[in-house]
Structure formats: C-alpha cells, structure tokens
Amino acid sequence: MYKLIAIDIDDTLINDDKEVTPATQQALEEAITAGVVVTLATGRAYSSAQAVARQTGLNVPIITYQGAYVKNLLDEEVLYERYLPLEAASRLFEYCLEHDLHLQTYIDDKLYSREENQKLIDYTSLNNTEYFIEPDFAKLVAQPTPKMLIIDEPDYLDEIAPVLRELLGPEVHITKSKPNFLEFMHHEGTKGHALKFIAQHFGCDLKNTIAIGDSWNDHEMLEAAGLGVAMGNAIPALKQIADYVTLSNNEDGVKRVIDKFIFNRES
Known part of the structure; x- marks a missing residue:
C-alpha cells in the first residue's frame, strides 16, 4: 500500500494553463482523506510552491529548490536545508561574469539578479515570482543559497554543463x-x-512511496521511490527510467496515478 506521494508542480500537477484541474484536486483530497501523505517536490522557491500547496489544501512539509529546502506548511519550520558551497558559488559567479551569462540566486526565499533582462522577465512570468536587482552581485554570492540558476539556450547549456x-x-x-x-x-x-x-520523517518505507514528475530534475526521486511515475508529457529519458507512464498534465495524469495505485480503479 502506497502511503506517500511526492508530486512535481510545473508540467505535472498543473496543466498548461497553470491550474490544478477540479478532477485532480478531488483526487488529491480523496487520497489525503484515505490517509495518504501528499506532498510537492519542486524546483520552485518555497514562497512560490507554498501558494500552490495551500490552494491544493496540503498541510505537510513540501520539497522546494529541487530538494535543497524542505519546509513545513503549518508552522513554516525548516526541516531540511542544504546550501550551495560558498566557494563553488563564487567560482560559478566568476565563470558567468567571464562568459556574460545570466545568473540568478535565491537569498531568504527571494530571487535576485545582477540586472533586469528578458531572460529574468520571462522566467518570473512563468510563476508570477517577484524579483530584486542587485548590481553588487558578489555580496549576494557570499551568502548561503539553496540554488543558483543559469538561463540560456538548451544546446549551449548542455555544452557548458560538463565544464561546470x-x-x-x-x-x-x-x-x-x-x-x-x-x-x-x-x-x-x-x-x-x-x-x-x-x-x-513520516515513518514511511521508501517502497511505499510514489514520485511523479516530467523532467530530468525528477529522476532522483523517481529512482528513490517505490513507484516512479513519468507524465505522458515527460522527456523521453525520464519515461525510460520510470516504472509507469501516466497521462499528460493536460489529461489529469496525476489523478490517473491516484485512481490506479491508491484506489485500484481505472479512471
């Protein structure tokens, strides 16, 4: 019996209109009523993720910043935090300066950039994130952060990733x-x-967990979970390692998983 479900937000829980559909919302509520722990696991900042979690009626710790920050929704206690090593952050900043790359950081759950540009505007419009500009970016790099992020063309990022x-x-x-x-x-x-x-934290064996996602940043939790589920709209590499491929985020793929694996019914 599965007792815990971790669900990615973007392109997984929410559809392309950035909404949790009524059918998926009902499935989540049914699972929670049946005693299943439902949590979110997202690359988003806590401030952004908690808005979705509260909308969805969750009241448990949620996984944010790709897993670097786990925080309780009820009392906002931080349960798990891992910060990017400061020396590595400094090296990354220097590399981005040398190669004129757009770099973002997160301090105290706020998003900072060195300058305002179209990449930043497009990124923050994805989930209505507030942002702050700090020209003296070096002083921010010297502070603990759960995540830094480069935005650029996919092929170029694939090229520099091994270098970094x-x-x-x-x-x-x-x-x-x-x-x-x-x-x-x-x-x-x-x-x-x-x-x-x-x-x-919940005294749950990993074999009794389900993880649902769509992108490569989800692969570690799909591999760790008892049941790793890729969305129908997931990247091919994630589908290859998944135990099960569900419907897409526009077809209530999360609901299908809950119906099939929690309640043993076909949706």
Whole structure:
C-alpha cells in the first residue's frame, strides 16, 4: 500500500494553463482523506510552491529548490536545508561574469539578479515570482543559497554543463528543470534526497512511496521511490527510467496515478 506521494508542480500537477484541474484536486483530497501523505517536490522557491500547496489544501512539509529546502506548511519550520558551497558559488559567479551569462540566486526565499533582462522577465512570468536587482552581485554570492540558476539556450547549456561539473566539483549537484534552465544545488539538494528525508520523517518505507514528475530534475526521486511515475508529457529519458507512464498534465495524469495505485480503479 502506497502511503506517500511526492508530486512535481510545473508540467505535472498543473496543466498548461497553470491550474490544478477540479478532477485532480478531488483526487488529491480523496487520497489525503484515505490517509495518504501528499506532498510537492519542486524546483520552485518555497514562497512560490507554498501558494500552490495551500490552494491544493496540503498541510505537510513540501520539497522546494529541487530538494535543497524542505519546509513545513503549518508552522513554516525548516526541516531540511542544504546550501550551495560558498566557494563553488563564487567560482560559478566568476565563470558567468567571464562568459556574460545570466545568473540568478535565491537569498531568504527571494530571487535576485545582477540586472533586469528578458531572460529574468520571462522566467518570473512563468510563476508570477517577484524579483530584486542587485548590481553588487558578489555580496549576494557570499551568502548561503539553496540554488543558483543559469538561463540560456538548451544546446549551449548542455555544452557548458560538463565544464561546470569539473569546475565546481562533486559537492555540487547540477540539473535541468527545463531545457533552458541549468540549476546548481548542494550535492544532497536533490528531490531524491528530500524524498528519503520526508519518508523517514513520516515513518514511511521508501517502497511505499510514489514520485511523479516530467523532467530530468525528477529522476532522483523517481529512482528513490517505490513507484516512479513519468507524465505522458515527460522527456523521453525520464519515461525510460520510470516504472509507469501516466497521462499528460493536460489529461489529469496525476489523478490517473491516484485512481490506479491508491484506489485500484481505472479512471
């Protein structure tokens, strides 16, 4: 019996209109009523993720910043946090300066950039995130952050990712949440690490957990969970490692998983 479900937000829980459909909302409520712990696991900042979680009626810890930050919705206690090593953050900043790359950081759950540009505007319009401009970016880089992010063309990010892995070392986890977002966290700041933490927090064996996602930043939690589910709209690489492929985010794919694996019914 599955007792815990961790669900990615963008392109998984919400459809292309950025909404949780009434059918999926009802399925979540049914699962919670049946005693299943339902949580979110997202690359978003806590401030952005908690708005979705509260809308959906969740009252448990949620996984944010790709797994680097787990915070309780009820009393807002931080249960798990892993910050990007400061030396690595400094190296990443210097690299981005040298190569004229757009870099963002998050301090105290606020998004900062060195300058306002179209990349920043497009990024923040995706989930209505407020942003702050700090020209003296070096002083921000010297502060603990759960995540830094480069925005650029997908092919170019694929080209520089191995270079940055070498530059930043094994203490840093690098992943993509979308083709043009390259994200940097502590090596224990993955959704897989956070799922293991949440399962332990609730006294739940990992084999009794389900993880649902669509992108490569979800692969660690799909591999850690008892049942790893890829959305119908997921990238091919995630579908290959998934135990099950559900319907897309526009076809209530999350509802299908709850119906099939929690309630043993076909939706």
